Amino acid sequence: MAYVITIANQKGGVAKTTTVASVCGALAARGLRVLAVDLDSQADLTLALGASPGGLHGSMADVLLNGASLESILVETAVPKLHLAPSTSEMDKVERFLPMRSDYVNALRSALAVGDLPRAYDVVLLDCPPFLGAVTTSAMHAAQLLVIPTQPEYFSAHALRNMMSAIRNVRSQGNPDLVYRILITMQDRRNRIHRTLSEQIQATFGEGLLQTVIEVDTKLRESAIAGLPVNYYNVKTRSTQQYDNLAQELAQYVPSK
Amino acid sequence: MAYVITIANQKGGVAKTTTVASVCGALAARGLRVLAVDLDSQADLTLALGASPGGLHGSMADVLLNGASLESILVETAVPKLHLAPSTSEMDKVERFLPMRSDYVNALRSALAVGDLPRAYDVVLLDCPPFLGAVTTSAMHAAQLLVIPTQPEYFSAHALRNMMSAIRNVRSQGNPDLVYRILITMQDRRNRIHRTLSEQIQATFGEGLLQTVIEVDTKLRESAIAGLPVNYYNVKTRSTQQYDNLAQELAQYVPSK
Ligand SMILES: Nc1ncnc2c1ncn2[C@@H]1O[C@H](COP(=O)(O)OP(=O)(O)OP(=O)(O)O)[C@@H](O)[C@H]1O
Ligand SMILES: Nc1ncnc2c1ncn2[C@@H]1O[C@H](COP(=O)(O)OP(=O)(O)OP(=O)(O)O)[C@@H](O)[C@H]1O
Numbered sequence A, B: 001m002a003y004v005i006t007i008a009n010q011k012g013g014v015a016k017t018t019t020v021a022s023v024c025g026a027l028a029a030r031g032l033r034v035l036a037v038d039l040d041s042q043a044d045l046t047l048a049l050g051a052s053p054g055g056l057h058g059s060m061a062d063v064l065l066n067g068a069s070l071e072s073i074l075v076e077t078a079v080p081k082l083h084l085a086p087s088t089s090e091m092d093k094v095e096r097f098l099p100m101r102s103d104y105v106n107a108l109r110s111a112l113a114v115g116d117l118p119r120a121y122d123v124v125l126l127d128c129p130p131f132l133g134a135v136t137t138s139a140m141h142a143a144q145l146l147v148i149p150t151q152p153e154y155f156s157a158h159a160l161r162n163m164m165s166a167i168r169n170v171r172s173q174g175n176p177d178l179v180y181r182i183l184i185t186m187q188d189r190r191n192r193i194h195r196t197l198s199e200q201i202q203a204t205f206g207e208g209l210l211q212t213v214i215e216v217d218t219k220l221r222e223s224a225i226a227g228l229p230v231n232y233y234n235v236k237t238r239s240t241q242q243y244d245n246l247a248q249e250l251a252q253y254v255p256s257k
């Protein structure tokens, strides 16, 4: 049974997409069979993994709105063992029309349970838009683990309050076992505010915070342009090491076969 | 008649809120009567101007869903001549229920035209969530000028394509005179990708790009925590000067009284 990790945060620009792409690359390099799912109409994960939103046979909008099977829209990436369920700007329609279905919160959970999919992958990672709407809610219902990337900055730290109440809602409405973990991203060690806020988040969330911290590394910007996870773009750079540490930490949550 | 500037971009974390707070501070310091409107359920603009989302008499959700007048929810800020229409997490409901009204795209334009409001302010600035939904669409219909903050990074540059098609839709559905201008934000001069992508955006958009470029400045992070626009927090810092230049550039669009 594939283990589902959702990467979400209402706050924009906190490295949700960068984290999904990097963790997928690191887990695939460790031999796991990985599926990356792009749920954002910006289609940044689709770009980050080298696919072009214009040249696809289908997207997640077809799966969630038109009943297409997830398997029918999958594309391979440059990385062995890593497949992508791509997105296009059509996903905007999903946000609007999905809530009209009575059982919409389970739309993703059901789509991931169809056919061979659950046995074909060890881990599935879902990238969400910066909006706590129907799509992100459905992704939180599909997940065993929710990772919340957070910059050590004021607005990001404040956003954690809304995320916690969203988690309480999801747990009471159908996914009681949802575990969350906060991930500090884009940290600049030299910045006083970053140090102070990281300490505050650590003090407030304790166990709820992942050990790994991801620091600022411009190679992550370059790897996005190259359409590759950072470990396939530059093995030596700091973020490749840090995202590999993160993948190891997350792999501990994945039940062994 | 108040001149309405909407600050929007589907891409998250590109300094939409920071730009609204900073431009409001700079215009108020130049003697203009300014209204800042927070349309994001994260309520970051409300925080950035020193108000606390918990201690309010009302919010923009009351105006857009429950028919409250905008004047009834206004709060003063620490800055003379700068008032705030605050937000709370209730704005999530607006995104969901506003589209059920037949004429929802004009909801904000109408709310801003009520009572003394149009004569009470010279400029109104609208801060939008990182999502091209009903709220941002309504804000684009209410505006004479749309400013699109953009980081000189790959995903941000890509987001401009969706923004351009959103502008085309708004122009054909009710606001034909909408002018847009792109603003480069959070630029790091030392970073090669930032330099390259800024040049590409300049080459692609020419006149559509504002002259002023906002560079990285950690004083902007500090001023957000202090609940003050950066020019009221630290007069000498680089971003105070750059946002003042921007305010001057934008003031040229505001018809003189
Ligand atoms: N550790 C890092 N160091 C340097 N740049 C980074 C890092 N992580 C992410 N970035 C860059 O910061 C920007 C924001 O990251 P990203 O787009 O992944 O965030 P996001 O949360 O997915 O944004 P959105 O809310 O729009 O979906 C991107 O341009 C990305 O390349
Ligand atoms: N020029 C700058 N230099 C340094 N930090 C900045 C600058 N501009 C913005 N920031 C910081 O970067 C983060 C993102 O900015 P901000 O929250 O204003 O973006 P946004 O587009 O409003 O995000 P969202 O999409 O979540 O609404 C904030 O923590 C802010 O304090």
Ligand SMILES: [Mg+2]
Residues within 6 Å of the ligand: A016, A017, A018, A040, A044, A128, A129
């Ligand atoms: Mg993203």
Ligand SMILES: [Mg+2]
Residues within 6 Å of the ligand: B016, B017, B018, B040, B044, B128
């Ligand atoms: Mg904002």
